[in-house]
Amino acid sequence: MRAHSPLSETIRTGRLLLRTAGACDLDSEHLLEVFGAQRRRFVAVLQGFGPDDWAAPTRCADWSAHEVVRHLCDGNAIGVGAGPDDRTLDVTAGFDPRVTPREWLTASAGESPQATLSRFVSTTEDMLAVQRARLAQNRRFDIWLPYGPMDWTVFVLHGFWDSWLHERDVLLARGANCPADDDGAFYATAYGVFIAAAVASMFGVEVQESLTLGGDGGGVFELDNRGAVRLGVTRVPGIGPSAAQVADALAGRAEIAGVLGGVSVSSRAALSHLADFFSTPVGQGTA
Numbered sequence: 339m340r341a342h343s344p345l346s347e348t349i350r351t352g353r354l355l356l357r358t359a360g361a362c363d364l365d366s367e368h369l370l371e372v373f374g375a376q377r378r379r380f381v382a383v384l385q386g387f388g389p390d391d392w393a394a395p396t397r398c399a400d401w402s403a404h405e406v407v408r409h410l411c412d413g414n415a416i417g418v419g420a421g422p423d424d425r426t427l428d429v430t431a432g433f434d435p436r437v438t439p440r441e442w443l444t445a446s447a448g449e450s451p452q453a454t455l456s457r458f459v460s461t462t463e464d465m466l467a468v469q470r471a472r473l474a475q476n477r478r479f480d481i482w483l484p485y486g487p488m489d490w491t492v493f494v495l496h497g498f499w500d501s502w503l504h505e506r507d508v509l510l511a512r513g514a515n516c517p518a519d520d521d522g523a524f525y526a527t528a529y530g531v532f533i534a535a536a537v538a539s540m541f542g543v544e545v546q547e548s549l550t551l552g553g554d555g556g557g558v559f560e561l562d563n564r565g566a567v568r569l570g571v572t573r574v575p576g577i578g579p580s581a582a583q584v585a586d587a588l589a590g591r592a593e594i595a596g597v598l599g600g601v602s603v604s605s606r607a608a609l610s611h612l613a614d615f616f617s618t619p620v621g622q623g624t625a
Contacts, residue, residue: 353570353571353572353573354524354528354569354570354571354573355568355569355570355571356492356495356528356529356532356567356568356569357566357567357568357569358485358486358488358536358566358567358568359565359566360566362488362489362491362492364491364492364495366469366473366491366494367473368521369491369494369495369498369525370466370469370470370473370494372498372521372522372525373466373494373497373498373501374462374466375522376498376501376502376505376519376522377462377466377501379505379517379519380501380505380508381455381458381459381462383509383514384407384455384458385455387403387451389451391403391512392404392451394511394512395511396504396507396508396511397506397507397510397511397591398504398507401507403508404451404454405443406504406507406508407454407455407458407508408443408446408449408454409439409442409443409504410458410500410501410504411446411454411457411458411461412439412442412443412445412446413497413500413501414458414461414462414464414465415461416497417465417468417469417493417494417497418461418464418465418468420481420490420493421479421481422479422480422481423479423480423481423482423487424481424482425482426482427481427482427483427484427493427496428482428483428484429484431482433484435484435615435616436615436616436618465497469494472490473491477490478490481493483496484533484536484537485533485536485537485539485540485567486536495525495529496529496533498522498525498526498529499525499526499529499530499533499585502519502522502523502525502526502585503526503585503586503589503591506582506586506591507591516582518554519554519555520554520555521555522555523553523554523555523581523582523585524554524555524556524557524571524573524581525555526555526582526585527551527555527559527581527582527584527585528555528559528569528571530584530585530588530589531549531559531561531569531584531585531588531609532561532567532569533588533612534588534609534610534611534612534613535561535563535567535569535608535609536563536567537611537612537615538563538608538609538611538612539563539567540611541611543607543608543611544563544564544608545561545562545563545604545605545608545609546561546562546563546564546605547561547601547602547605547609548560548561549561549578549579549584549598549601550576550577550578551576551578551579551580551581551584552575552576552577552578552579552580552581553580553581553582553583554580554581554582555581555582555585556573556574556575556576556578556580556581557571557572557573557574557576557581558571558572558574558576559571560572563608578600579597579598579600580597583597584597584598587613588609588612588613589612589613589616590612590613590614590616590617594606594609594610594613
C-alpha cells in the first residue's frame with residue numbers, strides 16, 4: 339500500500355483525500371503549522387502544572403499526565419529518526435500499540451517532570467524541523483504504519499492524531515476544556531475515521547459510509563474500505579455528531595453508539611474494531 343501527497347488541493351479549499359493505494363491529497367505544510375500550534379498550546383498548559391497535576395490520571399488506562407508526555411517525547415524521537423521503509427510502527431515487525439509504547443517508557447523511568455517538559459519542547463522543535471526540511475526537499479518515501487506502508491507525510495498525520503488525542507486525554511480527565519481547534523479537529527477526525535476503516539479492513543470487515551459531522555472539524559466524510567481504503571472529506575458546515583467526539587469514540591475514549599447512533603449497526607460495528615483492539619487484553623482476540 340502506497341500513498342503520495344501532492345499539495346494540489348489544501349485543507350483550506352475544504353477537501354481532503356486519504357487512501358491506502360494511490361495518491362493522497364494532504365496539505366502537509368499546513369498540517370505542520372497546525373501540529374506546531376497544537377504543541378505550543380499544550381506546552382503552555384503543561385508549564386503551569388505542579389507535582390499533583392503531573393501525577394494525575396488521564397483517559398489512558400494506567401498512564402499519568404507525566405507518562406503521556408513522556409510517550410509523546412518517544413513519538414518525537416521516531417519522527418526525527420524514521421527514514422525510508424522504517425518499521426517502528428509495523429505490526430508485522432512486532433509493534434503492538436497496547437504494549438510497545440509502554441516498553442518505550444522504561445528508557446525515561448525516573449525522569450523528573452521538568453526534565454520531561456524540557457525534552458518535550460526541544461524534541462518537538464527537532465521533529466517539526468526535520469519534517470519541514472523534507473517538504474522543502476520534496477522527499478518521497480514510505481514509512482510503515484500499523485496498516486501498511488504509507489508516504490511519510492501520512493506518518494506525520496498519524497503522529498498529529500496521536501498528539502491531539504493525548505492532549506485531550508490529559509485535559510479532559512482534569513475537567514478542563516480543550517480550546518476550539520477547527521483545523522486540528524478536522525485533521526484528527528479525518529485520520530481517526532481513516533485508520534478505523536483500515537483496521538476494519540485488517541479484520542476482513544467492509545464498510546461504506548457517509549458521515550456528516552458537526553462542530554469544529556466537521557464536514558462530510560465519505561468512506562469506503564472495499565479493497566483499498568479511501569476517505570474523501572468535504573469540509574462544509576453541517577449538523578451532526580461532534581467531529582471531536584467521533585474521533586474520541588473511534589479511538590476508544592467513548593462509546594461509539596453514543597456518538598454515531600444514526601449510523602447503521604453494521605457500520606458502527608466495523609468502525610469499532612480499532613477501539614475494541616485497544617481495549618482487548620494482550621493475547622486475546624476480538625469478536
